Amino acid sequence: MAEFGAQFLEWSIDIAYVAIMLSFALTVFRLLRGPTLADRVVALDMMALLGIAFIGLFSIATGEAAYLDVAIALALIGFLATVAFARYIYRGALAERRGTDISDAGDDS
Amino acid sequence: MNLLLVNIVLALVWGAVTASFAPGNLLFGFVLGFLCLWLVRDRFNPRNFHRPGRALGLAGLFLLELCLSAGRVARDTLRPKMTFRPAIIAFPLEVQKEGEIMLLANLISLTPGTLSVDVSTDRSTLYIHAMDVDDPDALRQEIRDGFERRILDVME
Amino acid sequence: MIDFISALIVLIGAAFTLIAGIGLFRLPDVYLRMHAATKAGTLGAGLMLLALALDAQQLEVAARAIAGILFLLFTAPIAAHLLGRAGYLSGSPLWTKTRFDELSDKYDADGRKLTGTPVEDLRRDATKPDDRAT
Structure with a gap:
């Protein structure tokens, strides 16, 4: 029974690797294609999540728990990057509406 | 008085007294604090509990x-x-x-x-x-x- | 036994990340893609971390993994909301088959103030005028 469990785990890890790689490929398609900048930022956020999933998987596969810290750091940085991009797009949109340059978009929420 | 903060402080005090800040112990301290506050609940708004x-x-x-x-x-x-x-x-x-x-x-x-x-x-x-x-x-x-x-x- | 459960969770997590990727590929609109990425993607990554927490069977690893999952759960919706707002203001087009848009003229010229919709003005019925033929 324990034999079967370990075997099943090996097998599902392999399948998960393939799934994550496929998802990466599809996300890169959106990154290149996505008509607006917001599409590309969504793709980047997705890539950060895929990175976290991959690192989690790798950590299970190798049995090294140290990689978990990398996953957490990636989650933090991915979130910050998405928020930074969103603010950039937001300020750009405000500036365009006002007809000014993005550098004097003033205070925003 | 904010009961949640009091409860957290009690949990930390428990951790200090038992010389262990492991998450399980702190959780236990939180539960103990909650029980203690519940014992004197007539002084506070019952909704909080x-x-x-x-x-x-x-x-x-x-x-x-x-x-x-x-x-x-x-x-x-x-x-x-x-x-x-x-x-x-x-x-x-x-x-x-x-x-x-x-x-x-x-x-x-x-x-x-x-x-x-x-x-x-x-x-x-x-x-x-x-x-x-x-x-x-x-x-x-x-x-x-x-x-x-x-x-x-x-x-x- | 734990191996078996971790393996199941890994499979489900992988399925969700794949679905998120397919969603990003297929869906015709920025906001719909954000639905896919935030929900399915976050759940997929979270499940992988959960499987890690189960597989390692040490309290410190499990605690960090759970902290990571909670962080993802709280921050992903915030990021999606900010991105949705920014995308809307910068003019990302809604899918042509969208029914209606109650936000369309509520921003003032500067884009900063957003007026609310009083209760009497809420859209109650979902059909678009040119829907009736279908």
């Missing part, structure tokens, strides 16, 4: 909605013909404090088929992008009864 239960219920709701929403997204994405009809709808808010609005917006974003887009400047309306809406009023009713009520119960 139901809050941890309700907060846990809210957290459980969060998780449940996330799983349901992922399932819904799965179903809609994999269907060959895209039969859903999205819309951006306005939701009149009853919660007024910033923290509550944030919780509600987050909960809505985790719910199957809805994503919060923006809040009006006077905090009267939350605009939501819904993936598949047949009856906007039914959706508003669902959010109002399901989430807003629970958030108000926990925070007020």
Whole structure:
């Protein structure tokens, strides 16, 4: 029974690797294609999540728990990057509406 | 006096007294503190003692909605013909404090088929992008009864 | 036994990340893609971390993994909301088959103030004028 469990785990890890790689490929398609900048930022956020999933998987596969810290750091940085991009797009949109340059978009929420 | 803070302080005191700040021990200290405060409950507003239960219920709701929403997204994405009809709808808010609005917006974003887009400047309306809406009023009713009520119960 | 459960969770998590990727590929609109990425993607990554927490069977690893999952759960919706708002203001087009848009003229010229919709003005019925033929 324990034999079967370990075997099943090996097998599902392999399948998960393939799934994550496929998802990466599809996300890169959106990154290149996505008509607006917001599409590309969504793709980047997705890539950060895929990175976290991959690192989690790798950590299970190798049995090294140290990689978990990398996953957490990636989650933090991915979130910050998405928020930074969103603010950039937001300020750009405000500036365009006002007809000014993005550098004097003033205070925003 | 803010009971939650008192409870946390009691948990920390327990950790200091037993010389171990392991998470399990701190949790035990929190439970002990809760029991002690419950013993002197006539001095405080009785509603406060139901809050941890309700907060846990809210957290459980969060998780449940996330799983349901992922399932819904799965179903809609994999269907060959895209039969859903999205819309951006306005939701009149009853919660007024910033923290509550944030919780509600987050909960809505985790719910199957809805994503919060923006809040009006006077905090009267939350605009939501819904993936598949047949009856906007039914959706508003669902959010109002399901989430807003629970958030108000926990925070007020 | 634990191996078996971890393996199941890994499979489900992988399925959700794949669904998120397919969603990003297929869905015709920024906001719909955000639905896919935030919900399915976050759940997929969260499940992988959960499987890690189960598989390692040490309290410190499990605690960090759960902290990571909670962080993802709280921050992903915030990021999606900010991105949705920014995308809307910068003019990302809604899918042509969208029913209606109650947000369309509520921003003032500067884009900063957003007026609310009083209760009488809420859209109650979902049909678009040119829907009736279908």
